[in-house]
Amino acid sequence: MSNEITSNIIEKRTELKNLIQELQNKNPEFYLEILYINNKELQLVKGNETIESTTNKDEGIKVRIFDESTFHEIALSGYNLKKLKKETIGLMNKLIRIKKSSSIYKTNKTNEKIKLTIDKECHDLHFKAHGKINPKTITIKEKLNLINDLHKKLGQPKKLLSTKVRYTEVNEQKIFVNKYKLLSQDISLCQVSIISFVKSIFGDVRYSYNSYCDHGYEVTRITDSKIKKIISFAEKIKKAKKIKPGKYLCLLTPNMSGLLAHESFGHGMEADTLFKGRAKAINFLGKRLAKKEVSIADGPLIKGKHGFYFFDDEGTLATKTYMLKEGIVNNPIGDNYNTSRLKIPRTSNARCESFDHKIYSRMTNTYFEPGKAKKKDMLSSIKEGLYLHNSGGGMEDPKGWGIQIQGIVAEKIKNGKLTGELFYEAGLTGYLPTVLKNIKSVSKEFKIPGVGFCGKGHKEWVRVSEGGPYLLIKNLHLS
Amino acid sequence: MDINNIKKILNKEKNLKKEKIHDWKISYIDEEKSSIYLTKNNAIETIIDSEREQVEITIYVKIGNKLGESSFTIFKNEETDKELENNLKKELVEQKKLAKLSLNKIYELPSKKFSKKTRTTKEENVVKRADQIIITAFEKKTIRNKLFSLIKELSSQAKEEKNIKLSSSELIITLKRRKVLNSKGLEQKDISTSVYVEAVLNSINKKTLKEQEYLANKKVVRIKDLKLKEFIKKDSEIARDILRATNATGSITDNILLTGDALREYFSPNLGLNPLVFHCSAKIKNMKLSIFNFNEKVTTPNMTIISNPLIPFNINSNSFDSDGVSSKKVVLIDKGIFKNYFASKQYADYQKVNPTGELGVIEIGKGNNSPKELEKLALVEIIAFSSFSPNSVSGDFSAEIRLAYLHKKNKKIPIRAAMFSGNIFRIQHHLSSKIEEQQGYKGPDKVLVKGAVLSSL
Numbered sequence: 056m057s058n059e060i061t062s063n064i065i066e067k068r069t070e071l072k073n074l075i076q077e078l079q080n081k082n083p084e085f086y087l088e089i090l091y092i093n094n095k096e097l098q099l100v101k102g103n104e105t106i107e108s109t110t111n112k113d114e115g116i117k118v119r120i121f122d123e124s125t126f127h128e129i130a131l132s133g134y135n136l137k138k139l140k141k142e143t144i145g146l147m148n149k150l151i152r153i154k155k156s157s158s159i160y161k162t163n164k165t166n167e168k169i170k171l172t173i174d175k176e177c178h179d180l181h182f183k184a185h186g187k188i189n190p191k192t193i194t195i196k197e198k199l200n201l202i203n204d205l206h207k208k209l210g211q212p213k214k215l216l217s218t219k220v221r222y223t224e225v226n227e228q229k230i231f232v233n234k235y236k237l238l239s240q241d242i243s244l245c246q247v248s249i250i251s252f253v254k255s256i257f258g259d260v261r262y263s264y265n266s267y268c269d270h271g272y273e274v275t276r277i278t279d280s281k282i283k284k285i286i287s288f289a290e291k292i293k294k295a296k297k298i299k300p301g302k303y304l305c306l307l308t309p310n311m312s313g314l315l316a317h318e319s320f321g322h323g324m325e326a327d328t329l330f331k332g333r334a335k336a337i338n339f340l341g342k343r344l345a346k347k348e349v350s351i352a353d354g355p356l357i358k359g360k361h362g363f364y365f366f367d368d369e370g371t372l373a374t375k376t377y378m379l380k381e382g383i384v385n386n387p388i389g390d391n392y393n394t395s396r397l398k399i400p401r402t403s404n405a406r407c408e409s410f411d412h413k414i415y416s417r418m419t420n421t422y423f424e425p426g427k428a429k430k431k432d433m434l435s436s437i438k439e440g441l442y443l444h445n446s447g448g449g450m451e452d453p454k455g456w457g458i459q460i461q462g463i464v465a466e467k468i469k470n471g472k473l474t475g476e477l478f479y480e481a482g483l484t485g486y487l488p489t490v491l492k493n494i495k496s497v498s499k500e501f502k503i504p505g506v507g508f509c510g511k512g513h514k515e516w517v518r519v520s521e522g523g524p525y526l527l528i529k530n531l532h533l534s
Numbered sequence: 535m536d537i538n539n540i541k542k543i544l545n546k547e548k549n550l551k552k553e554k555i556h557d558w559k560i561s562y563i564d565e566e567k568s569s570i571y572l573t574k575n576n577a578i579e580t581i582i583d584s585e586r587e588q589v590e591i592t593i594y595v596k597i598g599n600k601l602g603e604s605s606f607t608i609f610k611n612e613e614t615d616k617e618l619e620n621n622l623k624k625e626l627v628e629q630k631k632l633a634k635l636s637l638n639k640i641y642e643l644p645s646k647k648f649s650k651k652t653r654t655t656k657e658e659n660v661v662k663r664a665d666q667i668i669i670t671a672f673e674k675k676t677i678r679n680k681l682f683s684l685i686k687e688l689s690s691q692a693k694e695e696k697n698i699k700l701s702s703s704e705l706i707i708t709l710k711r712r713k714v715l716n717s718k719g720l721e722q723k724d725i726s727t728s729v730y731v732e733a734v735l736n737s738i739n740k741k742t743l744k745e746q747e748y749l750a751n752k753k754v755v756r757i758k759d760l761k762l763k764e765f766i767k768k769d770s771e772i773a774r775d776i777l778r779a780t781n782a783t784g785s786i787t788d789n790i791l792l793t794g795d796a797l798r799e800y801f802s803p804n805l806g807l808n809p810l811v812f813h814c815s816a817k818i819k820n821m822k823l824s825i826f827n828f829n830e831k832v833t834t835p836n837m838t839i840i841s842n843p844l845i846p847f848n849i850n851s852n853s854f855d856s857d858g859v860s861s862k863k864v865v866l867i868d869k870g871i872f873k874n875y876f877a878s879k880q881y882a883d884y885q886k887v888n889p890t891g892e893l894g895v896i897e898i899g900k901g902n903n904s905p906k907e908l909e910k911l912a913l914v915e916i917i918a919f920s921s922f923s924p925n926s927v928s929g930d931f932s933a934e935i936r937l938a939y940l941h942k943k944n945k946k947i948p949i950r951a952a953m954f955s956g957n958i959f960r961i962q963h964h965l966s967s968k969i970e971e972q973q974g975y976k977g978p979d980k981v982l983v984k985g986a987v988l989s990s991l
Contacts, residue, residue: 099636102821104884108636110606110629115586124577130584133609146583167577195628199635217822252823252927259928259959260823300989331574331702333734333747392579411584413571450921450934454747457951459934462925480925482932482953484991512732512749513921534932534953534989 060181064228064239067091070136071232078140079234082147086121086171088233090368091134092410097224101202103217115410118143122150123168126392130411171391172401174371175235182240182365184358186271190224190245193272198222201275208282209251214290216260217252222275231370240365245274246506251289261479263289263464266506268520269359295479298465300534304440306433306468306527309502311443313521316351317421317509319458319487322451324378325416326389330396334453339384345491348426351379353388355403355419361506361520362419369405369414376402389416408515415511423523426497430525433496435471441533442466442473456487465533481533490528498525535587535610537562537713543622544591548717553630556596557643561856562589562713568677569706576689576700581678593626594643595633601640604633641883645718648859648879648889661853661861662846663726665756672709680757681705687762688733695770701734701747714858722858728849729754733766737773748773748918748936753973755847772918775948776937782952785989790954791912792981799922800981803850803896803974809958810839811896812926814866816877816885823927826872834962835870836901842976843894850895850974861891898977901965908966908982915939915946916954916988929958938988956986
């Protein structure tokens with residue numbers, strides 16, 4: 056799957072390969088890997104009164120040395136191989152000295168040796184993902200005109216208090232190298248996000264958020280009818296009331312079902328969380344949690360989605376993992392250390408926020424798989440219930456399997472039809488196994504619309520997406 | 535990285551006859567970090583030593599009565615000075631194009647006077663935010679030793695706690711050097727340190743084998759402020775009470791007491807997590823989103839909210855903002871009345887107010903009620919949230935509690951599984967007369983809220 060490589064990457068690949076060979080030959084007792092990250096981001100933001108443009112860059116290298124018990128890392132910004140080599144050799148010598156001594160700085164007090172799962176199949180691959188319209192072929196003037204235009208169209212009907220239109224263009228280059236692999240990738244992602252602010256009839260300011268992502272500039276083709284829908288939805292929020300707490304029959308959009316998969320289930324299947332004894336799922340591996348129709352998967356190789364990549368930060372080639380397969384708790388997702396310690400298959404979910412951050416077990420694109428029902432039939436079957444449009448976000452509870460999703464915009468359903476009566480800032484809570492058991496049907500209509508960032512608690516942010524089919528769930532607790 | 539060389543290049547750009555830049559700003563960061571990550575059974579999963587040295591350059595171009603600006607980041611590589619200069623010039627060509635197309639209402643960059651001592655002679659220009667012990671350890675390359683000794687102390691403190699197991703922990707020590715300079719002659723620099731600790735404490739009932747966990751974390755400036763023994767003791771207590779806690783039933787409206795971590799999260803110094811502070815931002819006002827107007831009532835008359843960046847060794851104190859404007863103590867809300875915006879130079883010029891520098895520690899004026907009085911009035915006391923993330927724009931919030939205590943007949947009964955919801959702008963706050971300082975917060979040690987609901991899940 057080799058693609059055309061820029062000369063800049065070719066040079067670095069060769070240099071890093073030579074470096075790892077030299078370092079590995081010097082100290083064969085250690086396992087070594089190098090990760091180079093070079094991300095460039097262009098951001099153009101148009102608000103009511105201002106326009107902002109920034110070009111962010113994040114560049115650095117991380118060397119990881121595994122001494123049979125601990126990963127020792129050195130991370131330096133930029134691309135400074137001489138300094139990196141010097142520091143790595145210094146650290147390796149120090150580790151050898153400590154190993155031979157009874158130093159208090161020994162990391163392996165019990166002398167238990169941890170065997171990592173190393174893929175010894177040799178690969179020398181370069182991957183590229185650039186979309187139909189390469190954003191580099193579009194001038195800055197055109198890009199600024201785009202957001203100005205969008206902003207104008209949103210403001211023209213004078214129905215919104217304020218709008219913020221953001222265009223983001225990311226070019227992500229990564230090189231991974233160890234004894235067996237030399238992998239590189241060059242990915243582009245373009246994103247348009249729109250925040251529409253309105254003043255409610257109750258006096259407070261509210262907002263609705265829409266976001267679109269793809270590899271190429273084609274993502275910016277936001278039609279006039281889409282804009283009308285955005286304005287009309289924001290207008291409805293003006294009159295949205297607070298929901299009466301209670302249990303409801305709910306139809307979740309792909310946005311919402313994705314959030315459920317991500318927050319309430321996905322986090323609890325991260326291998327590092329499981330290994331630390333922090334996830335209830337450890338007691339449910341191989342056990343039924345939902346009916347056969349229900350499956351939840353995660354995978355980076357979904358084109359155009361915000362969690363896209365070809366290999367993870369430990370060089371594992373992208374694969375799809377079923378975390379819940381036909382209702383049965385299946386495979387956790389994880390990094391090398393934690394999957395090795397749990398003695399489970401390694402997946403392509405080792406990710407770090409940046410070169411100077413730790414690698415954790417992280418999700419990518421997470422979703423419920425589609426079913427067989429039709430959305431229109433699911434909707435018309437509801438005499439009284441709620442349509443859950445979207446949400447502001449949620450919080451994980453892997454230990455308790457509690458569900459916490461906030462900032463939900465819901466719409467009343469009556470006699471099988473949407474009524475236009477909206478509720479703002481509802482919160483969804485519950486117990487995951489109960490919610491999964493209460494899934495009545497799963498639609499065949501399927502989307503992965505979510506574009507966002509995921510944190511481990513409140514830090515370590517990585518780009519992700521989520522989605523799925525429409526889900527009809529009974530007895531959902533909203534407040 | 536040679537900042538003087540970059541300065542020279544930018545000044546040359548300023549003096550060009552054609553395609554010149556009007557002004558420039560350089561923001562330099564040099565950050566060293568050392569971190570350790572423990573997993574199950576105190577096994578050390580990862581140790582990281584990292585260095586990040588980066589420069590953010592902002593250029594400004596003037597066209598008529600509009601100002602365009604554009605920012606970009608550069609990292610030091612192995613190139614020669616000549617190569618760096620050539621790369622920078624190449625980048626500047628593109629950035630000038632971008633700046634010319636990103637025109638806004640004109641404003642002036644802060645001059646030297648905004649970096650001068652704007653406080654009393656007793657106060658220093660650079661706020662104390664650095665631990666000399668950490669600085670020395672990084673200089674002598676003995677920071678790993680500090681990491682090991684702290685993590686060992688953390689593990690042994692947890693071992694001493696009854697029915698508590700340390701699931702995992704993280705410790706990150708950071709040393710950051712910052713410089714901001716611009717073409718108006720402003721030059722600011724400071725040095726700061728931080729120590730972040732995270733410990734997942736598992737409380738276990740040995741009879742029933744039931745477990746509950748509590749994620750405790752703390753971020754301080756100095757190692758001595760970590761106070762690991764107290765930290766583990768207090769949060770182990772919380773972990774044990776979460777295990778003892780029963781699920782909440784019914785709902786309680788009014789007379790909800792906030793203390794400890796819950797109080798710190800409620801009055802967060804983070805703009806996106808504190809509606810009362812969010813609407814005090816001049817930038818938000820400029821976006822026509824702020825509902826606050828000068829000298830109008832915005833909250834209850836007993837509430838005074840100050841942004842105080844000058845408290846020595848508080849993690850949220852700071853010397854200057856991203857433009858290099860020295861940070862000032864600002865009374866945002868005085869006795870319930872909106873008084874001042876906090877503003878960067880750009881938005882201060884637009885809103886015709888004074889620039890204030892960066893947002894600091896959120897200081898709440900003390901109240902009239904003794905802590906005992908508030909305790910007596912409280913029907914329930916919230917100690918910790920799972921996560922408190924209000925909608926800063928509307929003021930709505932809905933947060934699940936991690937632990938609360940029902941106040942019943944002089945007893946405190948631990949409960950969990952309840953939702954605390956309401957709207958911050960409709961809450962009445964009754965404040966304790968006793969002041970405490972936490973990370974990012976200085977104010978009443980207890981706050982009784984009316985107008986919110988705690989309801990069972």
